[in-house]
Amino acid sequence: MEIRDVTADDLDAVLDLRKRSFGPLSAGDVATFRKMVHPTLAAGRYLGAFEGGRLAAAARLRPFTQWWHGRPQPMSGVAGVTVSPEDRGRGVGSLIMRAVIERAAVLGDAVSALYPATTPLYRSLGYEHAGAQHRVTLPAESLRTIRPAGNVRLRRMGPDDAAEVIALLHRLYAASRASGPISWGEGIWRLWLAEEDDFLYLADDGFAVYRWDGQDIEVDNVVAGSVETAGALWSLVGTSSSVAKRVKAVVAPDDPVLWLLRERSKETAEQVRWMFRVIDLVEAVARRGWPAALNAAAVVRVEDPLRAGNAGLWRLEFAGGSGAATRETGEAGAPVLSANGFSALYAGVPVATLRRAGLMTGDERHDEVLDAAFAARPYMLDYF
Incomplete structure (x- = not known):
């Protein structure tokens, strides 16, 4: 089994492997994948295990900035770990992940994280459960009790605001001594901020990213550095409550919205766990x-x-x-x-x-x- 960098010529095989591992991708998802993956290829952050020229496994090391106690550092986010069905049970997953860990070290990333599809493989290689993505579901009407305080200026944002969003995250995560959150590079943020079906708003010390999901509102990000901005952004989301029944939001475990709400008795919460390794x-x-x-x-x-x-x-x-x-x-x-x-x-x-x-x-x-x-x-x- 040969471990080498994945190239543009291997992408069809990678997409076939992803389909066999995670199910079919839509044409739009395939196009987005190809846009996002090329910088990863050029940086030596996509590895494949090949047997006689056939792709047996692959894994990507996404370049993130991650904060620990308010200080940012580069982090390898391991994603797209796939093993061909006919090669499972042969130790190929362990082989590709060992190569990923070594490549992270070569690239200068001292830490790594991943969302596991299965725990035993990663735990056997030194990864351990560390944190979670927290998702809460709130009655949409509960956000109507949040009243914006002060005069917070909001404007719509787009791809050209990517650098400002990243700088804002750096300031806010440092000020709050946050641990665990990540930020994408400017190229990826420009793609996210070009999504036509997302509602994107920026303030001097915060921003919001949300969308309709059927009859619900789905919130990706509401990040704020002051009570005034937190109130303004969550109140903005709440303006949809005359139509939407629920708001499904990704939040920090101690997000201020959970204290801004007048009524919290009906919220539900779930966690998507992630694992972490010191490289x-x-x-x-x-x-x-x-x-x-x-x-x-x-x-x-x-x-x-x-x-x-x-x-x-x-x-x-x-x-x-x-x-x-x-x-x-x-x-x-x-x-x-x-x-x-x-x-x-x-x-x-x-x-x-x-x-x-x-x-x-x-x-x-x-x-x-x-x-x-x-x-x-x-x-x-x-x-x-």
């Missing part, structure tokens, strides 16, 4: 944001059979909102984390949970520092 421990610690008030250190031992550079004894130091990982010797009693365990810790899973799940063992003296340093409530607004 380069040293860089991941250096690039992450940390609580500015914390000035402490902890020692951990990490076991990572796929990434030898991550394995071993580490001293983690936190000060002034920054962190560093350096090699340590002589700490025989340090807690031990698997690759999965360290990835989950990085994403804010509490130490007590890691210990009860068997992802962390050994000395407990550093537990309180680790909980304080890595505390997070990770989420994503985007599915990929």
Whole structure:
């Protein structure tokens, strides 16, 4: 089995593999896929497993910016992992994903995330459950109780606003010390902002993306940096309540709309879970944001059979909102984390949970520092 970059000449085979794995694509979806995938090909972010020239498996590494405690870093979002039906059960999925992890390291991405179709494969390679995309369903009429406060200027937005939207996300996620959310590159944002059936509105410190879905309203994004803008944007969505019965919205777990509503007794919520892996421990610690008030250190031992550079004894130091990982010797009693365990810790899973799940063992003296340093409530607004 040969692992190599997917090229434009392989796209028909990739689309056939996607159809066999996930079902038929519409003509519009095929056209969108081809538009989106070409930058990925040029950047070496699409890998295939070939046997005698036949495509047996493929996977894409989407280039995202992801925030951790308000600090952005590049992240490989793994998507489109497909294995031909006749090759399943032969270890081909593990083979292509090992290549993906190595390619992420070569590309300089210290962390990676994915939405799993199946958990065991990814967990066996060091990915662990970390956060979720949160979807709430609200009675549309409940948004009518939100009254805009102040004079917030809203305007319709389009493809030429892509750079402004990205800059706005950077400001808002940094200010809120967000963990987990991602942003696409400007080229992809330009495609999203050209959708003719979407309603797109921009304010100085927020924006909204929503559409009709049958008789419901579907909200992709309402992001706001102030109570005035949050009220204005959600009130705007609520103007459809005379026709729409429900609003289905992707929100942060602590989105202000859940506190702006006068009545919350009838909402429903669901989660689409995503998994996360630390690819380069040293860089991941250096690039992450940390609580500015914390000035402490902890020692951990990490076991990572796929990434030898991550394995071993580490001293983690936190000060002034920054962190560093350096090699340590002589700490025989340090807690031990698997690759999965360290990835989950990085994403804010509490130490007590890691210990009860068997992802962390050994000395407990550093537990309180680790909980304080890595505390997070990770989420994503985007599915990929």
